[in-house]
Amino acid sequence: MTTDFDFGSVSLRAGAVNQTSGNVKVTCTGGLVGLVGVCLTYGGGSANDGGSPPRRYMVGPGGSLLEYQLRQTSGGAALSQIFVEVVMLLGNGSATVPIFADILSPSVQLPTGSYNASYSSGGANGVKMRVGVLTCNLLGQELAAGGFAVRGVAASSCDVSTTTLDFGDVPSQLVQAVDKTASVTVSCTGGTPYRVSLGLGQGPGVSNPAARKMKYLLSTLTYGLFQDTARSQPWGDTLATNVAGTGAGLAQVYTIYGRIFGNQTPTIGIYTDSVVVTVVY
Helix, strand or coil: CECCEEEEEECCCCCCCCEEEEEEEEEEECCCEEEEEEEEEECCCCCECCCCCCCEEEECHHHCEEEEEEECCCCCCECCEEEEEEEEECCEEEEEEEEEEEECCCCCCCCCEEEEEEECECCCCCEEEEECCCCCCCCCEEECCCCEEEEEEECCCEEEEECCCCCCCCCCCECCCEEEEEEEEEEECCCCEEEEEECCCCCCCCCCCCCEEEEECCEEEEEEEECCCCCCCECCCCCCCCEEEECCCCEEEEEEEEEECCCECCCCCCCECCCCEEEEC
16 A cells, blocks of 8 residues: 655745655555565546656646656656565565655646545556566556545745846945835735845844845945935835735836945945845745
8 A cells, every 4th residue: 555645735836845754654465475566556636747657746726737757766867667576484474665755846826725636546547566576577467556645735935036146346435325126026925924134234233124134355435225216115024025926927027126325435445234034925
């Protein structure tokens, strides 16, 4: 019998690792001493593309498909057949073989909710078992193999990416402010509420998101990050200064409005800062 495979809570973020494992246990009775060869053949389950080996899918809300794969070794080829040798002693014998499962190409475009697949005992897409064979290429007695299920619950998930805020060349005698923009792109599963915060950077003593500091050696250059073109709404890492949104399963782009303030006389050099972007959902 093959165990069920339960992924539990599944992250749909790009690059997320969702893995689980189970096993198949073969139990034989009969001959006193010897080896019994057993071949197990695994079809594509209740949803697959009919290929060889098949691409396997769990079905979720609205018929959405979440691709997964079964493997005999972790990271190995897709599972199609397993050959097991059962050692018989005093009329009984059993052998257990591990099976690994992983989810492929998760995407926040998929809806949250329960996803499921099933394997029947026998049939083209289920599990078949042949007993009394030396390899899986030979004929043998076919017996019931038992079915199993694959399941997981897709949780609210978000992806985030950013562009660099580059102010370019600025004069050493800053009279007027220098304004530039960058962007934050957030992709969350549909209906997922989230908030985007921008850290205060690595400048010394910064506590105000409208007065961050870029550094060059011992010199600093004051700048701010804002939510609006007028540069009047600071964008920071508190509830009052971060940006709220609701996921739609698609990319949602937010503009970061940056400003280096005038009336500064920075030392000539390359000024940089690193700001952490955090999405809480």
